[in-house]
Amino acid sequence: MVKASVTVSADFVLSDIDRRIFGNFIEQMGRQVYGGIWEPGHPTADEHGFRHDVIELVRELGVTIVRYPGGNILSGYNWKDGIGPREQRPRTLDLSRYVIETHKIGTNEFIDWCKVVGTEPMLAINLESQGFQSALDYVEYCNHKGGSKWSDLRIEHGYAEPHKVKVWCLGNEPDGWWQIGAHSAETYGRLAAETAKAIKWIDPDTQLTLAPSAARGMPHYGEWERIVLEDAFDYVDFICPHMYFKNDHNDTAEYLAWADQMDGYIKEIVAMCDAVAGKRRSTKRIMVSFDEWNIGARWPIEEKKAPRGKWPERLPLIEESYTVEDMLLIGGAMQALLNNADRVKVACFAQLVNCIAPIMTVDGGPAWRQTIFWPLSLASKYGHGQVLRQVVDSPSYSAKTWHDVPYLLSTVMHDASTGQTVVIAANRHLAEEMDLTVNLKGLGASRGVVETHELANPDLKAVNSVDHPDNIVPRKLDSVSVDGEVLKAKLKPASWNVIAIR
Template structure:
């Protein structure tokens, strides 16, 4: 057995728990929209064709914001195609995913779904094939009360009140050669700055996200952020970050340490943003919108779009089936995002349904939870108040990608009103149980309110529609408190939550 210790102290406050950290992403990709959130043939479908079971699971998951409609899809999207009578809407080729977009679901439908699911919309504008005017038109349609062409058209389409969408993404992954309308950092930076300035003329209260580099391994990374923020620092509030992780060549140890890369990624983007701030002698800080992150097995066959003359509607794409190890990694990435709540002010798990998602559906049939559903739901529903940085002392194990990595990673939150402390921890060891010792002397008088672990002797176990409960988090009965210290045994390859209160 291995031994590790952490110290909890309210003085080590990083910042508040931000609800927008627990956002998600709905893109017109694969079955995310059609047979995902919208499926009139499903037994659970409501009067608008939305799946009630998916709405219920979205609420259970604790989703705060939902980024829409992309993603790669947005760089070729004509938003006007998705408004007005459905029978009159055109079918279009989607170049991003080599599919046909029927435009059955558009802005108004998504906003109905957002209201039903209790989520905040985060809208993206097309800066790939389009530009300033189209972004202004969409903003007018969504946020202006009435008396203009686009706002009155929204009212005629059944939405009397403006949507008042606050968060807007200025394009998507514009340095990616796969992106329709990809641009250089200078080209994009100038366009994003002009678009942002014009949009603020319509609605000064909106919050704007500039595109960061599409991945930290891109040759443009770092210099892209510096150049783009050089143009947009005065106009935007956030810079985006995107990262995906997967187990490669059976290297489970490195995979379980994926958050080491995320930590470095966050530090690098923060450094680039702060460099521009210093150069411009600005007081304003640019924060991160980590609006795409997840485990994604990009080399699998079902991640390859159709080709040739095959342009299907809602094909099966990116439908990864997640196992226990994947769930532990998702938990560890959440720990990283929480730990940098001082600079990560929003995040979006990509995506919500069917496409690399915690929720899966059968067309016209059942919905179920993947293994990755559970760490996200627990963190979203239990993290309140302040994020505390923990002093961690743990043995290391060697990885091929990152060298020596602590077997334990953890973060804590504390609700100042109730005094409740919640510890979120992962055990990365593939072989050993870890005896965790928690120093609580700075927060006296606590007892265990509950403790759970998600693990399995077979870390490759995956959920199905027939069984999505066998590896749900179960009570960890080893957790206890005595003499100002808590203790618990954490199984190998596990996600763990310990709730402490009075």
């Protein structure tokens, strides 16, 4: 049996939790929008065509903010094609997937959907091919109260009140060769700075995200961040890294260590931001909006796009089935975000429905939860209050690309308003049970266990499906006790656990 311990104190707080860390991301890709959130004629569809079985699952998932419209579609996307009477909207080529974009869903419909769900919208701006003026027009259309060209057009379209979108993304992966109008660091940094400056003039309450390198493995990683931050530092609020995990070698221990790589990536990119702040002698701190993160699609590249020359209206793409192994990694990555809550203020799991998603649907049929739905949902349900600093004592292992990986991955949160303390504990040992001790100093005596949830299954390749949607669900964790300020639990091998005490 593996023995591990955690010590926390009510006096040592890492950070308040920004609830926007439990966000998500949708774009017009595959069946995510068309057949995912929007399917007129579906038995659960409302008068707007929104699927309410999906809406209920999104609410259960606890999504607090949603990024739209991209993603890779963004660098060829013109937001003006997606407003006004639906029958007058153009059909355009989506070069990111070789499909026709009908624009049946656009900005206003997305805002409507967010209101129905009860989540906050985050809008992305196409700086790559649409540029500066289109960005300013977009913010004016959405956020200005009226009396100007674009705000009056919004009113004409039936939206008298401004949408008041707070968070805006300045492009998407602009250094990627796969984008239309890819930029150098110098051209993107200058464009982002001037755009951000003018957007703040239109609406000073906006928060703006700056794009780092598209991936940690890009050859100019580090240098790109320095250049764009030095140009745009004064005008932006967040830097927005992306990370997609892979299990190319079918090595579970290596795969689960991606959570530690994500933690390291966050610390690296924060250090880059603070280096620029230090050079400027500035007390300002750029925060992190981790607005794309997930397991990378395991499909070959030719199956991520339509065949050239065909141009279908809709094409099912990368509808991945997720396993218990995937569930454990997603839970660990969610902990990496929470354990850096002092700098990570927004995060968007990519994506929401059908495409590499926690929610799946059948056209005209049911919707169901994938395995990865559960750690995302439970983290949002219990992620209130503050993240506490930890002293962790755990044996570790070495993976191929990340060494000294502790078998215990832990997160401790406390909500003073309710008196609830929540421990998230993952046992990443694949064969041995873990004997866990958590010392809760200053957090009260004679506390009782409120709820427990265990995510585990001996078959690490098990999945949920339309025929077996509840194959993998949370179970009660029985082996938990609290004696004064000491919590003890026994955790199954390869398990992700939530313990709430009050």
